[in-house]
Structure formats: structure tokens, C-alpha cells
Amino acid sequence: MPMFRFDPYSPLVDADPFPAYKTLRDEHPCFWSEEAGMWILSRYHDIVAAGNDWQTYSSARGNLMTELPGRAGATLGTTDPPRHDRLRGLIQQAFMKRNIESMGDNIRDIARQAAAELKGRKQIEFISDFSSKFTVRVLFAVLGLPMGDEQTVRDKAVLMVQSDPKTRAKGPEHIAAYNWMQDYAAKVIAERRANPTGDMISQFSLAEIDGDKLDEREVLLTTTTLIMAGIESLGGFMSMFALNMVDFTDARRQCVANPALLADAMEESLRYNTSAQRFRRSLQRDVELHGQTMKAGDFVCLAYGAGNRDERQFADPDKYDITRKPRGHLGFGGGVHACLGMAIARLAVRVAFDEFHQVMPEYLRVQEKLDWMPSSTFRSPLKLELSIK
Amino acid sequence: MPQITYIEASGQSTTVNVPEGWSLMQGATANGVEGILGECGGSCACATCHCYVDEPWLAKLSAPTEGELEMLENTASERKANSRLACQIKATAALDGMVVHLPESQE
Numbered sequence: 001m002p003m004f005r006f007d008p009y010s011p012l013v014d015a016d017p018f019p020a021y022k023t024l025r026d027e028h029p030c031f032w033s034e035e036a037g038m039w040i041l042s043r044y045h046d047i048v049a050a051g052n053d054w055q056t057y058s059s060a061r062g063n064l065m066t067e068l069p070g071r072a073g074a075t076l077g078t079t080d081p082p083r084h085d086r087l088r089g090l091i092q093q094a095f096m097k098r099n100i101e102s103m104g105d106n107i108r109d110i111a112r113q114a115a116a117e118l119k120g121r122k123q124i125e126f127i128s129d130f131s132s133k134f135t136v137r138v139l140f141a142v143l144g145l146p147m148g149d150e151q152t153v154r155d156k157a158v159l160m161v162q163s164d165p166k167t168r169a170k171g172p173e174h175i176a177a178y179n180w181m182q183d184y185a186a187k188v189i190a191e192r193r194a195n196p197t198g199d200m201i202s203q204f205s206l207a208e209i210d211g212d213k214l215d216e217r218e219v220l221l222t223t224t225t226l227i228m229a230g231i232e233s234l235g236g237f238m239s240m241f242a243l244n245m246v247d248f249t250d251a252r253r254q255c256v257a258n259p260a261l262l263a264d265a266m267e268e269s270l271r272y273n274t275s276a277q278r279f280r281r282s283l284q285r286d287v288e289l290h291g292q293t294m295k296a297g298d299f300v301c302l303a304y305g306a307g308n309r310d311e312r313q314f315a316d317p318d319k320y321d322i323t324r325k326p327r328g329h330l331g332f333g334g335g336v337h338a339c340l341g342m343a344i345a346r347l348a349v350r351v352a353f354d355e356f357h358q359v360m361p362e363y364l365r366v367q368e369k370l371d372w373m374p375s376s377t378f379r380s381p382l383k384l385e386l387s388i389k
Numbered sequence: 390m391p392q393i394t395y396i397e398a399s400g401q402s403t404t405v406n407v408p409e410g411w412s413l414m415q416g417a418t419a420n421g422v423e424g425i426l427g428e429c430g431g432s433c434a435c436a437t438c439h440c441y442v443d444e445p446w447l448a449k450l451s452a453p454t455e456g457e458l459e460m461l462e463n464t465a466s467e468r469k470a471n472s473r474l475a476c477q478i479k480a481t482a483a484l485d486g487m488v489v490h491l492p493e494s495q496e
């Protein structure tokens with residue numbers, strides 16, 4: 001029998017990681033991936049335990065599987081408590097559900113407008129025709145970014161999270177996109193400091209708690225990360241959700257008939273087709289797990305997408321079931337690093353699909369085989385063509 | 390593993406072995422306890438993991454952080470003297486046998 005391998009840079013894993021995940025969970029729950037140069041944890045229980053133990057599983061050397069230069073140690077996702085909690089404390093308020101709800105009408109207008117542009121079309125490409133327009137406009141509104149550069153910002157955000165499947169690293173085009181985004185963020189920050197408005201970037205570039213402020217690099221990289229996380233994570237998830245909605249006709253029809261069900265369907269899609277598949281930590285001490293010894297300094301991948309299909313936690317995990325209510329799923333991570341943007345994401349996705357379905361209640365998938373984004377961290381299709389009945 | 394008993398507003402009681410280091414919110418959501426939602430994943434940003442800690446156990450917990458106290462102002466059900474957020478309580482051996490009551494509603 002050939003030796004089992006797991007390569008998160010492989011296009012096969014981009015397309016369908018689930019069979020490999022099952023082998024990992026059942027046979028190699030603590031697996032050293034040579035290709036990735038890190039350990040892979042794939043069982044729900046182990047991932048939650050690691051996520052809880054930030055003293056051992058540190059984010060300070062980066063949390064993206066393929067990290068971007070200079071990011072480690074300077075953003076929410078790449079620092080540990082107490083520094084992380086301080087950064088998060090400065091901005092969390094603005095992202096809480098009750099403070100997001102006031103943006104509901106604004107987000108609905110954006111969704112309605114993006115959906116209206118689709119009226120009368122026989123076929124659409126969901127990502128370029130709808131979700132990317134919607135996500136970038138929502139994020140610009142939420143963060144208070146000046147309108148005008150949306151398309152470029154979106155393209156760079158998508159590029160910077162990708163990696164080169166051949167070199168297994170960020171290529172020059174990915175780094176260039178990241179640098180472009182930092183320059184862009186720097187301009188917006190300077191603008192807002194000079195002329196503060198009530199928006200989020202003004203708030204946290206000036207925020208102070210007990211005389212403590214974010215330093216320049218923190219403001220810059222936090223802004224850059226928010227733009228990247230907001231656009232890429234939200235857009236990526238929306239295309240996965242659309243894929244589930246087109247493939248599972250009954251679930252979609254139920255959501256069309258009763259849009260209140262979209263909230264449950266979204267949680268099930270976060271579990272079933274986790275768009276933020278894998279993040280990493282680095283070990284602060286030696287850890288023994290499932291008969292393996294992981295060494296201090298080693299990187300460990302938390303495969304959220306695998307934990308979300310763990311039959312030890314979720315009954316019949318490969319079944320898409322919008323009545324499941326998969327509480328505790330790992331689609332937004334968990335613990336101190338749980339996604340900051342989840343209240344925005346939940347509101348935005350619900351509203352977007354509600355409006356989309358008003359214009360297009362019935363649709364079919366055009367491509368039999370999808371092309372997937374080359375990314376070791378995220379998973380989503382590059383294009384999703386839908387034909388309208 | 391510490392045993393934690395969750396008693397829902399309906400009276401339904403569930404006893405769960407919660408691994409040390411897991412929060413009481415995680416112990417509940419991973420084991421089908423309906424009365425805790427844990428919407429924010431434990432980042433102390435939603436107050437949908439509100440619980441009432443039975444008297445003898447209250448003194449064994451470390452004091453709530455400022456962040457937890459702020460979030461406790463946003464609970465859907467009445468906040469009482471023994472109100473805590475389950476995501477901010479980590480299971481330890483000292484909490485073995487602990488009982489928490491869950492509120493009528495979380496959102």
C-alpha cells in the first residue's frame with residue numbers, strides 16, 4: 001500500500017479535501033505532512049483543544065498556512081494574548097452584533113442593487129456578477145473606505161491569499177498584491193487621521209484604552225487584514241453557499257419559501273463546506289498526541305474543514321442538512337481567535353441571498369467540474385456559472 | 390474530566406464530561422445542550438452563553454474580566470448576581486460537579 005500523504009498545496013486538495021481528511025482522522029489523527037512542513041490535526045476534539053490552549057499553540061508566528069511577510073506578530077490573527085486581547089479590545093466593540101444591526105438597511109440596499117443588475121439574465125457567473133460586487137461594497141461601507149477603487153481592491157485581496165501551487169510559497173504576484181494593499185491601507189489611514197469620520201478605520205487608528213494606542217505597524221496591518229479577511233473570506237464563503245444552494249435544490253426551495261431558514265442553512269454550509277479550511281499555529285513546547293511527539297517550534301495545522309466533518313462530533317457528517325443547527329462548528333474558528341467579522345458575515349450573507357433569491361429563485365449549475373482557487377488556507381471555486389430557469 | 394450539569398429553563402438537566410481547558414460554553418454546544426448558543430464562538434462578544442452559576446460554585450470561579458462584565462449588560466434574560474458567561478469559565482478539576490442553570494432565552 002502506498003504511504004499516505006497529505007499535501008495542502010495540491011490542486012486535488014483544493015478541489016476535494018474530504019477523502020483525505022477522513023483518512024487523516026481515522027488513521028493519522030496527528031500527521032506530519034512533509035509537503036506542508038507541519039503537523040495536521042483533523043479531529044474536532046483535538047482542534048478545539050488546541051484552539052483553547054493558545055499558551056501552547058501560538059499564533060504569533062503566523063496563522064495563514066502560507067504566511068505573508070511581516071504579518072506575524074502584528075495583527076489580531078497573528079498575536080497571542082495578552083497583546084492580542086488588547087488589540088481586539090480596541091476594535092471588537094464595532095464588530096459586535098448589536099452594533100452591526102444598524103447597518104442592516106444599508107447592506108440590504110447594496111444587496112438589492114447588486115441583485116437588480118441580474119434581472120432578465122439567462123446565465124450569470126455568480127462571483128463576478130454578484131458576490132464580489134456585493135462583498136466589496138459591503139466592506140467598503142462597513143469599514144468606511146472611499147468608493148472608487150472597489151474592483152482593484154477586491155482583485156488584490158483575492159490574489160494575496162493565494163499561493164503558487166508549484167513553489168508552495170507566495171509568488172511575486174501575491175506579494176505585490178499584498179504590498180499594494182498595505183500602501184492602499186496606509187493612504188486611507190493617513191486620510192482618516194487627518195479628517196476623522198465616525199467610520200471604523202478612524203475609530204481604531206485613533207482608539208486609546210488607558211493611554212494605550214495601536215502602533216503604526218499594528219494599525220497598518222490590522223487594516224490590511226480586515227480588508228483581506230472581509231473581502232476574501234466573505235466572498236469565498238458566499239460562493240460556497242451558492243454552490244450548496246444550487247446543488248441541494250430542496251434546501252434552496254425551503255430557503256426561498258421561508259428566508260428565515262437562510263440563517264440555519266448558512267451555519268450548515270459553514271460546517272459542511274468550510275471556506276476557511278486550514279489555519280496554523282506554532283508550538284511553544286513539546287506535545288505528545290496520539291503516540292506522536294510534536295516538538296517545540298513545529299508548526300501545526302488546525303484543519304477546521306476536517307473537524308467539521310468528524311463523525312465523532314457530527315452525526316452523518318457528509319450529509320447536508322439545514323435542520324442540523326451545528327452549534328460549535330469550526331467554520332469561524334473558535335476561542336480567542338474566533339472570527340471577528342462573524343456578525344457582519346452572518347447578516348450580509350442572509351440579506352444577500354434573500355435579495356438574490358427574490359430575483360432568481362430557481363437556478364441550475366452550468367459547469368460539471370469546477371476550478372478551485374489555489375490556496376492552502378481557503379477553499380472556494382474560481383467561477384460559478386448558474387443558468388436561470 | 391470535570392462533570393458539569395446544565396439545567397435548562399424547562400427543567401431538563403444534562404450532565405456532561407467537559408475536558409479540562411474547554412469552556413462551559415464549548416462543553417454545552419458540543420454536547421447538544423440547547424440552552425446555550427455561543428454565537429460568537431467564545432470571543433466574549435455576544436452574551437448568548439449566559440448562565441446562572443449555583444451558589445457554592447460561584448466563589449470557586451475567578452472574577453469576571455471587564456469584557457465579561459460589559460457583555461453581561463447585554464443578556465437577553467434577566468441578569469442576576471450569579472450571572473456569568475459560560476464561554477469565560479474554563480473547566481478545571483476544582484469545578485467537578487458544578488451545576489449551572491440556563492436562562493429562559495439567549496437572544
Ligand code: HEM
Pocket residue numbers: 059063076077078088225226229230231233234237238275276279280304330331332333334336337338339340341342344345
Ligand atoms: C463567512 C465569512 C468568514 C469566514 C468563514 C471567516 C473565517 C474566519 C476564521 C476561521 C478565523 C480564525 C482564524 C484562526 O483560527 O487563526 C477568522 C478570524 C478572523 N476574521 Fe473572519 N471569516 C469571515 C468573515 C470575516 C469578515 C467579514 C471580517 C472582517 C470584516 C473578518 C475578520 C477576521 C479577523 C480580524 C480575524 C482574526 C481574529 C482574531 O484572531 O482575534 N472575517 N475568520
Ligand code: FES
Pocket residue numbers: 414426427428429430431432433434435436437438460474475476477
Ligand atoms: S459565546 Fe459569545 S459571549 Fe460567550
